[in-house]
Amino acid sequence: MNAIVMDDSGDRFLQRVHRAADRVLGNSQTGREIGELCRDHAEAREMILTDRASNSVVVAVVGATGQGKSWLVRQMIRGGPVDAIRSGNSLDEATEKLTWIGPKPPADLDARHERFLACDAGKMRSIGSPYLLVDAPGATDDRRAIAGVAERALSTASVLVMVIRRDQLRSQRVSGLAAASEGTVVIPVVNMADVNDDSLDADVEALVARLRSTAPQSQIAPAVIVSDFEIDARGEDEIGIQLAETLGRRIEEAICESGGGDQRRSTRLSALDARFSAAVASVLQTQLPELTNAVDRLNAEATRLPSEVAGTLLGGTTPLRAAIRSRLRLSLMADTAAIWFPYRTLLSLLNLTHGAWDRVLLSLSGSLPSLIGAVYAGARNVSDQRAADMDLRTGLRQRTAASVADRLGPMARRFRAELNKLRHGTIETEIESSPDAPVASLAGIETLQESSQKSFDTAISQGSATTWFANVAGLAGTLLFWLLMTGPLVALYRGYFDASYSTMRDVLQAEGVAGDLGKFPRPDVSMMLTSLLLSVLPVAIFSMLVLSWVQAKGRVDRIEIRLREEHEQLIQRLQRDGVLRLAWSDPLLADAEFLLSVGRAVDGER
Numbered sequence: 001m002n003a004i005v006m007d008d009s010g011d012r013f014l015q016r017v018h019r020a021a022d023r024v025l026g027n028s029q030t031g032r033e034i035g036e037l038c039r040d041h042a043e044a045r046e047m048i049l050t051d052r053a054s055n056s057v058v059v060a061v062v063g064a065t066g067q068g069k070s071w072l073v074r075q076m077i078r079g080g081p082v083d084a085i086r087s088g089n090s091l092d093e094a095t096e097k098l099t100w101i102g103p104k105p106p107a108d109l110d111a112r113h114e115r116f117l118a119c120d121a122g123k124m125r126s127i128g129s130p131y132l133l134v135d136a137p138g139a140t141d142d143r144r145a146i147a148g149v150a151e152r153a154l155s156t157a158s159v160l161v162m163v164i165r166r167d168q169l170r171s172q173r174v175s176g177l178a179a180a181s182e183g184t185v186v187i188p189v190v191n192m193a194d195v196n197d198d199s200l201d202a203d204v205e206a207l208v209a210r211l212r213s214t215a216p217q218s219q220i221a222p223a224v225i226v227s228d229f230e231i232d233a234r235g236e237d238e239i240g241i242q243l244a245e246t247l248g249r250r251i252e253e254a255i256c257e258s259g260g261g262d263q264r265r266s267t268r269l270s271a272l273d274a275r276f277s278a279a280v281a282s283v284l285q286t287q288l289p290e291l292t293n294a295v296d297r298l299n300a301e302a303t304r305l306p307s308e309v310a311g312t313l314l315g316g317t318t319p320l321r322a323a324i325r326s327r328l329r330l331s332l333m334a335d336t337a338a339i340w341f342p343y344r345t346l347l348s349l350l351n352l353t354h355g356a357w358d359r360v361l362l363s364l365s366g367s368l369p370s371l372i373g374a375v376y377a378g379a380r381n382v383s384d385q386r387a388a389d390m391d392l393r394t395g396l397r398q399r400t401a402a403s404v405a406d407r408l409g410p411m412a413r414r415f416r417a418e419l420n421k422l423r424h425g426t427i428e429t430e431i432e433s434s435p436d437a438p439v440a441s442l443a444g445i446e447t448l449q450e451s452s453q454k455s456f457d458t459a460i461s462q463g464s465a466t467t468w469f470a471n472v473a474g475l476a477g478t479l480l481f482w483l484l485m486t487g488p489l490v491a492l493y494r495g496y497f498d499a500s501y502s503t504m505r506d507v508l509q510a511e512g513v514a515g516d517l518g519k520f521p522r523p524d525v526s527m528m529l530t531s532l533l534l535s536v537l538p539v540a541i542f543s544m545l546v547l548s549w550v551q552a553k554g555r556v557d558r559i560e561i562r563l564r565e566e567h568e569q570l571i572q573r574l575q576r577d578g579v580l581r582l583a584w585s586d587p588l589l590a591d592a593e594f595l596l597s598v599g600r601a602v603d604g605e606r
Helices: 009-025 029-049 068-074 144-156 172-180 200-214 236-258 261-287 289-313 317-335 343-352 358-364 369-421 445-463 467-509 525-550 553-577 587-596 600-603
Strands: 058-064 098-102 114-118 133-134 159-164 184-195 224-225 440-443 583-584
Touching: 009 029, 009 098, 009 261, 009 587, 029 144, 029 261, 058 068, 058 525, 068 133, 068 236, 098 343, 159 172, 159 236, 159 358, 172 200, 184 200, 184 289, 200 525, 224 583, 261 587, 289 369, 317 343, 317 445, 317 467, 317 553, 343 467, 358 445, 445 553, 467 525, 583 587
Parallel strands: 058 133, 058 159, 098 114, 159 184, 184 224
Antiparallel strands: 098 133, 440 583
C-alpha cells in the first residue's frame, strides 16, 4: 500500500476522541457507539490518504439505483470492456462490487468488494491526465451490502460524477449523496431529460444550488444534461458520444480548478473530520441529554470566567487612574534632561511626595514638622507602590483561584454526579475527588500580564507630554531659579574677586608682605540658606503647575478609555487563540468536557 505521508491534526483529534470515549463512557452503549464511529472514521481517512491509483485521478460514477450509471460508464470507454459492465437492479455478484476500469489495477484490490476491468488508456475518453474509472453500485440501495460498497467509492474518488434521472431531481436521496461526498469535485449529470421541457433549467439550477448548500466544501461543477434518446431523434450512439465529450471536458476543467492532489485530499479530509465531529455530537446529545446539559452549563461558565477574571487586572477606576498619573509623572521626569538643575531634582521630590505637596512647600519655608511629614509621605508612597506591584504579580492568580473554586466547584460536582450515573454498572470504580481539590486553573495569566503591561506602556508613551515640552519646561524652571539666585551670588563673587585682586596686588608690590585675608567675604550661612529657599520656592510652585498639567483630568480620561478598550480586545484575542483558557486539573473531567464539546464549533460555524 502506497500511503501519502501528511502532517494531519485530524488523526490526533480522532485518537483523542477515541481515548476520551474509552475513559469516560467505558463499555456503555454510547461508548460502544462512539467507538464504532471512530473505527469507521479511521477507515475512511485511511482510504483518502492511501494512493491506490498510483497518482492517477480516480473518477467515480455514483448515484441511486437505476439512474443510468453503468450506461454512462460504457460511453466513457467505447471500444473497451463494455460488455462486462452490467446494468439494472439484478442481484448477481457484479452489481455488489466496485468496478475499477483503467490501464492498471488499483493497489490492494479487495476481491470481496471490488473487481478490475483492464482497458487501454487510448480507448478511454481523455480528461487531460491519467485516470481510473470506478462504477459504483447504487449508493441508496436498500440492501446494506450494496450501499456499504458504494460508500467506498465516495471515500476513494477525487471526482464524483453524480448521475440523477430527470424525474429524480427533487429526491432527498440526492442531498444525502451530496452530504456524504463533501470536499470532492462533484459533476451532476441529469439523465433522461427532455430538452423541450420548460421547467428543466429551473429544476437543474435548483439542484445545483441545493448541492452547494448541502456540501459547501465541495466543488460543484455545472450540470451536464443528457437527452432521453428514446424521444430524441439523434439516437443513443450520438447522444452517448456527445455526453462522453462534454463530460471529459468538464472533468478536465474541474480538476484544473481544484488544484493539486494534495489540496483536494486536504479539503476532503477537512470535510470528513467535520462530518465525524457532527456525528459524535449527535450521538451524545441524543443519548446523553442530561450529561450534555451539565457540560453545557460548565462550558458556558468556563467561557465567561477567564474574561471576567482577566478584566480585574486593570482594577477599579480609582487605582487605575492613580497608576496612570504616577506613570505620567515618571514619564515627564524621564524625558527631562539632567542638566536642568535644580528643576529636575524638585520634580523627583514632588513625584516622591505626591499627595503631600503642601507639606513640601512648608518644609521649604523652614517648617521642621512639615519636613518630617513630607519624608513620611514619601516613604509611604514607595511602600504603597511596592505593594501594588506585588498585588499585580500575585493578586490576579489568587483572585483567579478563588473565582474558579466558587463558580465552577458546585457545577463540577454536579457534572461528576451525572457522569457517575452513566458509568454505574459499567465501570467498577466511580469518579471520586476531594472537595478541596482544585477544579481548574486559568492558563495564560503570565501572557496576559505581559501583554497588558506592554499595552499600558504604549498608552502612557502616546498620551504623555512630549520630550520637547519636558525640556522647555526644564529650561524655564532652571532659568527661574538662577535668575532669583543671581543677586546674592553676584554680590558674593564680586566681593571675592575684589579681595583676590587686592591681595595679589599687595603681594606683588611689597616682597615678603602677606595678603590681608580679612578682605575676603564671609557670607552668613542663614543668608545663603534664605536665598536658596527663596529661589527654590517659586521653582517648586512652577514644577507643581507643570506636573498638574501633565496629569490633567482630560489626559488621564483619554488614557483610561483607551487602556480599557485595548485590554478588552487583548482578552478576546488571547481567548480566541486559546492562550487564555481554563485548564482542567482533573484528567477525567477534562476528557469528558472535551468529548461532549466535540462538534459544537462546527455547528456554530454552520
